[in-house]
Amino acid sequence: MNDNMPDTRCPKCRRDCIFKWQEFVNGTRHIQQKCPVHGYLKYAPKVEPYISLANAYTEKNNIIQKRLFE
Numbered sequence: 001m002n003d004n005m006p007d008t009r010c011p012k013c014r015r016d017c018i019f020k021w022q023e024f025v026n027g028t029r030h031i032q033q034k035c036p037v038h039g040y041l042k043y044a045p046k047v048e049p050y051i052s053l054a055n056a057y058t059e060k061n062n063i064i065q066k067r068l069f070e
């Protein structure tokens with residue numbers, strides 16, 4: 001495995017992973033890498049393309065949540 005390659009897929013099933021911001025109690029933010037099948041895999045480094053993917057996921061989710069409360 002080459003750690004320098006952006007790996008956006010699950011090492012077990014090769015599905016595209018979900019990248020999601022998680023805020024810790026101390027206020028720091030981390031990017032969780034989750035597989036739709038295997039769940040939480042690891043924390044992704046705070047670099048591109050992970051940052052953009054996490055932002056896109058958050059935006060999508062906010063729209064869904066807004067719809068639920070309308």
Ligand SMILES: [Zn+2]
Binds near residue numbers: 036
């Ligand atoms: Zn998987």
